[in-house]
């Protein structure tokens with residue numbers, strides 16, 4: 001299996017393509033899917049600020065649109081001393097396509113890294129199970 005360090009390196013590379021002229025905050029993400037493929041993404045901002053999208057979701061959209069439905073792990077890289085975590089929206093998106101033990105690896109450019117289980121990052125998730133319980 002692809003090592004965490006390799007996934008972090010791919011997220012770092014993806015970060016270089018970030019389009020972040022408004023925040024100057026560049027983020028890269030790399031996903032290892034259960035079929036062994038890797039998908040990367042960067043944040044893409046827009047002059048209409050609210051259209052901007054995070055690196056994690058770009059990577060997820062690429063994975064899902066190419067037929068990968070299960071995320072084994074995702075690395076997120078930004079240039080911050082305190083490791084940058086996914087926003088709430090991205091946590092929900094990761095959960096939608098998470099497997100049993102999906103890992104979220106946060107890293108920065110100094111070589112610091114920390115790994116979380118997605119359940120730690122979104123402890124009370126809304127998901128398809130609630131839709132089955134509609135009354």
Ligand code: THU
Pocket residue numbers: 020023025026027042043044045052053054055056076084085086087090
């Ligand atoms: N951003 C991400 O791409 N991922 C994160 O985990 C946090 C925030 C982006 C969104 C926006 O383009 C910029 O960082 C500042 O919020």
